[in-house]
Amino acid sequence: MNSTSTIPATRTAARNHDSGATLQLTDVTLQYPDGENGHLTALDAVSLKAAAGTVTSLVGPSGSGKSSLLAVAATLVKPTHGEVLVDGVDITALPDAERTALRRDKIGIIFQQPNLLPSLTAVEQLLIAEHLRGVKPRKAKARAMEMLDVVGLAESASRRPHQLSGGQRQRVNIARALMGDPSVLLVDEPTAALDHERSGSIVRLLCQITRDFSVATIMVTHDTEFVPLTDAVATMRDGALSDAGNVAA
Numbered sequence: 001m002n003s004t005s006t007i008p009a010t011r012t013a014a015r016n017h018d019s020g021a022t023l024q025l026t027d028v029t030l031q032y033p034d035g036e037n038g039h040l041t042a043l044d045a046v047s048l049k050a051a052a053g054t055v056t057s058l059v060g061p062s063g064s065g066k067s068s069l070l071a072v073a074a075t076l077v078k079p080t081h082g083e084v085l086v087d088g089v090d091i092t093a094l095p096d097a098e099r100t101a102l103r104r105d106k107i108g109i110i111f112q113q114p115n116l117l118p119s120l121t122a123v124e125q126l127l128i129a130e131h132l133r134g135v136k137p138r139k140a141k142a143r144a145m146e147m148l149d150v151v152g153l154a155e156s157a158s159r160r161p162h163q164l165s166g167g168q169r170q171r172v173n174i175a176r177a178l179m180g181d182p183s184v185l186l187v188d189e190p191t192a193a194l195d196h197e198r199s200g201s202i203v204r205l206l207c208q209i210t211r212d213f214s215v216a217t218i219m220v221t222h223d224t225e226f227v228p229l230t231d232a233v234a235t236m237r238d239g240a241l242s243d244a245g246n247v248a249a
Contacts, residue, residue: 021049021085022216023073023184028082030068030239042068043079044239050216052183055207057227058220060236066220069236070186073218075103087183104133108177108215110206112189114169116161122148122172123157129179147175151205167198174205178213185210187219191226203229 030043043065050056058066071077072084075091078099084091086106091099116125123144130140148154151171161169170190177185187206191199203219203226210217219230227233235243 022052022087023050023218024048024083024085025069025073026083026085028069028072028079028084030072030077031080041239043072045082046236046239046241048218048234048241050184050218052214052216053211054232055210055217055219055230056232056234057230058218058234058236059222059224059227060242064236065239066236067188068239070188070218070220073184074107074109074186075099105180106183108180108182108185110173110177110185110187110190112192114161114173116169116172118161121158121160122153122164122175125172126176126179129176133180143179144175147178148172150178150209151175165198166194167201170194170198170202171205174202174209178209183215185215185217187217189220189222191221191223199223200226 025046025048028043028046029041031039031041034040046065046069048056048069058069060066068077072079075084075086079092082092086102089102091102094102117128120128123141126144126147127137127140130143131137135143145154145157148157151174153168153171153175156164156168161172164172170193174190185206190202190206194202203223206217206219207229209215221227233243234241
């Protein structure tokens with residue numbers, strides 16, 4: 001099993017968020033039309049803060065609103081009511097183009113399935129996003145190799161997805177999310193397809209990255225065994241946040 005590498009001092013020095021909330025949702029409500037005059041409430045006045053350098057586990061039964069909360073926080077869905085701040089910027093008030101740019105520059109999204117392109121090597125998976133950002137190839141390649149090193153896959157940079165284990169593919173997924181130097185990481189069930197050992201390794205990696213890169217991480221998970229590794233836990237039920245607080249020591 002690959003271990004994570006020490007993040008270079010020049011890299012960690014570049015991250016200098018303050019100790020306040022990097023991601024803050026205030027009274028966020030998300031409703032969808034349901035029938036001729038009714039509506040379905042996916043999120044019901046949800047308020048949540050995630051500070052730089054901390055991991056918040058988001059737990060709750062299927063259909064409780066966890067995925068909806070991630071979608072709103074990721075700017076993929078605009079809430080019906082409420083405020084969503086990323087680094088102090090209210091993303092609900094931004095035009096579509098500016099919201100897209102903020103998501104590209106400030107938010108890293110780690111999906112449950114890595115969704116890697118079969119024909120591309122690990123390093124090439126990371127270079128796609130940098131190409132879309134207009135980053136020069138040499139700079140993008142250096143950045144990609146650095147991120148693969150962070151997740152313990154520098155020696156596997158030339159391997160394609162079929163040559164990587166499930167845990168390694170998820171590490172590529174994590175490295176790809178870090179390419180834009182985000183302030184916020186939104187993680188959806190990162191251990192769903194992994195065995196116990198690899199699941200623990202991935203959660204510990206995410207916790208280390210959160211601290212070393214000083215990002216605010218929200219991780220949706222059904223695997224409550226690893227919740228104590230995180231800094232806080234928020235419980236959702238029926239679209240509402242029923243409980244939020246620090247993880248007991």
